[in-house]
Amino acid sequence: MRPPLLFLNSDARILDGIRRGDESALEALYAAHRRPITALVMRNNGTLDDAADVLQDALVILWERVRSGRYEHTAAIGTFLYATARNIWLRHLARSRREIPADLQQHDVPHGDPSPLEALESDEDLSAVHAALDALGDPCRALLVLFYWEEASMDEAARTLGFANAATAKSKKYQCKEQLKRLLRSSRDGHEHG
């Protein structure tokens, strides 16, 4: 399979695609910006897999910002992705106590200690919520994702998921959250008694 054409998508077109929820826009971005980010990571103690991982993370961040209206298009998307990827990788290096190369030390290097927020968002805690969401399944999970991640209104959620109206969606959200809380509590109890 040939790689996607790289230069046919302007930033505006890409951003428009993301706003419309078209994930193929990310695929084009991945192809277009893979090289400099791969070089960045591989020059700095990373592997090809690391580079792919970092770029995917940067794309998710871009997607999130654009979809939430918090993306300021003052720089080219490539600049945003490159800067994001570099910071992700710097932080990863700091966390894993790997050597931070000299050419990256000219920039502010993040320390590796967890902040209070990160301590709260421990991997274990997030994993528990992930597992509970997996157990919850759709449409509850989709509804919660729409509400918490996409920051959709109940009107939008109702339209997206086919509920009768916003009130129905709101009622369903309440039920879904209660179910999720029960799953989380039972998971915690299971750990404590296990």
Next chain:
Amino acid sequence: MSTADQNHIPPELLEEAACGHLAPERHAAVEAHCAVCPQCRAAYDMELRIARGTRSWARAALKARIAARVGSPRSTPIPWTQIVAAAAVVLVIAGTGIVYQWLRVSPEPSATTVISAGSADSLIAPDAAPVARELADARTKETAPPPITLKGAVAEEQSAGQAKRESETFALAPAAAPDARDEAPTPVPETPQAADPLPKNAASEFIVWGNIIGADETKDKAVRTLEIFAGEAAVETRGAQMQGARKTGTQISTRFTVDQEVILGMYRRDADSRPGQIPARVSRAGDTVRIVLLLDSLLPDDVIRAATVLTFPPDSLQIRVPGKVIGIRTPTGFLP
């Protein structure tokens, strides 16, 4: 309802606080109340867990979909707590008003949205100009690649093996694959330096010269072992597998048909690095097989090991082993 119940924060307000939708003063009031009300604290913590956990799940799901789209094998992600903090830095950078669009300075500063509390401050960079310049440098190098030459032990090794190889001529056996039988051989340039018969795509192609250094012919297939060099490092290997076969050990199956897409395997120098599949194209240029790898990066330490299975129309093509590596060039500027 007791007095205590009436003093608890309504669930809707806790939810808004957990989502970050409250004004700072109201948010502070919620936090202050939770500091002295264990029941509200517990409810608020649960709201925070759900809000953050759901966002984290959604990010991971999107990332998995991206990986599936681009065919990435990675399955052990960097924790999102690190990533969100790193993203905050970028948004702060964007707010400095010094962000470049490639090399062009943005005329107006933009508003800043810090998306994550806590560690974000520790990641703030003074301005984004170095980022833009760094990226622009990389892009500039892409358009003006430095010439690459082989040096040191590799060149010496090549020279030593040259005399033996130069006179070898391989007559290829009839093709095994029906699609290969139907393919006409591609016109061959007079010399390796002749016009490139392959589509140029400076963003994704590395042009690598290599040698065929071994042959293993059977009734229905012709196998050639190829050595390809990247930068100053080179390792020679060989393999002989039917097209479509899987990688075993250090051998990688590849499929060669002239001017058809080819899959090569690439290893990095470190032993535990996993091989990746690299789309490539191959053509014959004089007496040298030319491989065009569609890579995204190529570094001096990269070692490409390829075992090739060549299938050509019967009696239509011969390849003479030239016995030396002609050179390697790359449009990326990653090589020294």
